[in-house]
Amino acid sequence: MSQLPLQRCLAFLDLSPSERATLDAMAGPPTPLPKRAVIRAEGDAVDTIFFLLEGWVTSSLSLPNGDRQIVKLHLPGDMLGTPSMVLAQAAETLTAITPVRLCRMSLSDYGQLFVRAPRLAAVLFLCAQQERITLMDRITSLSRTSAAQRLAALLLHIDERLRLGEPGRAPMLDLPLTQEQIGDMTGLTAVHVNRTFRELELMGLITRRGRQVGLADLERLRQFAALPPRVWVRDPSWLPAHGAEPVPAVAAA
Amino acid sequence: MSQLPLQRCLAFLDLSPSERATLDAMAGPPTPLPKRAVIRAEGDAVDTIFFLLEGWVTSSLSLPNGDRQIVKLHLPGDMLGTPSMVLAQAAETLTAITPVRLCRMSLSDYGQLFVRAPRLAAVLFLCAQQERITLMDRITSLSRTSAAQRLAALLLHIDERLRLGEPGRAPMLDLPLTQEQIGDMTGLTAVHVNRTFRELELMGLITRRGRQVGLADLERLRQFAALPPRVWVRDPSWLPAHGAEPVPAVAAA
DNA sequence: CGCTGTGTTGACAGGTCTCAATATAAGTGG
């Protein structure tokens, strides 16, 4: 029994024991993978999705000219690879940037969730919508703000994500990311990421020691980054009740 | 009975008559709105979503400094406003850029779909994942390609979307968009959009007459834009069967 | 017929990229 970490889903709703058990029963055994391992590459067949238990994973797209864009940073508790469910060939390359542990789940099992646990399915739907909001915010950040603002937004985003799993943590990030990878996330070159870190430091917004980054002034940082605050709904009233008896669809007209 | 247009969902799966009827029964009456009407603004309460029957709609985010980013262009057949379902206050402003007709559906009805039509719910989940892929591709385009490539990618994207509803159409777009709006989508200024149109024209990739844009050389345009071709799955085998009897969730551990 | 919104063009400024060199850290094999 794997006891999947489901922070992301649970943020919307407390799942019932039976819902959790349904999920757990479908998940494969936890598998460790080393740093740099490619979990699934662009173009690969899509027959499973993944649950990340430990470690950090990037989801990236690559261009014909060799450039790479990291579109999403996955932290423990995330489901990985779900966007590619709509494609025969995966759109994204999932790469471990630290040693990781993850579980697989087959698409056929996943599909059964919609029948066996409708309320859980609705929460998974919400998770997908939440990712859309995040991507929309990132688009806005990328195309409308300066390098320094984009970097600030990234740091704040990571801090917020980590805080989900560790509420009382200090505003200090221990990034396992190279400046090149940070550039791939923010749409900058590694060289300019370096200059931009210095700039944020000079502005007094962050402190640095190696790859440790301290968020020195969260409030000013937030204002500077121009990130809209997103408050996720909790336990929305319109969700179907947990044990809800399935209702037959109405007859065709 | 409104007979919702569902091209986007139907691309994944042919819905059964009863599934269509379930949806149709929940949709409110078609409502016309004039050009420039704000369907829902950022910050508004989120208690409905929308189905677009006719016309074009933008979904935009705005920044503190007044800049605006259009994150999504909605065409007839689209569901609007679903990302904001995870928020108490809408993230996106939905604006009609042509006269439109649309239906509303309450969130409580929408939530019932997960219980009453599990396979339909799964398709709606796929639609959300598809939007994620589109946003990921847009992020890559915005942060990794030149102004001319971004504009080319936008034109190709619109052409492809229109082709869904009108398979045999000529590669000619009649854009109801101002250059400023195109700039808001591509992350450029209106001035630079203008220059970039001229550039694409000089390259022989497009022709122009007013707001009509002809895609003169689709193949070269695609290669130039560096857009990955996305082939959506059709009728995925892992979807629950249509009439699938609900299975009780397994007992808690 | 004047007004407002939109399209077009030019000159200039500024932010980010490219190329290059060096320093430092991390990893590897002896």
Add this chain to the structure above:
DNA sequence: CCACTTATATTGAGACCTGTCAACACAGCG
């Protein structure tokens, strides 16, 4: 544990792309 190799971080100079500001043409619309 050291020597060597490779990856990563840092800094500088110059080029390029796109933004800014400004002016004007043109169209739609009251």
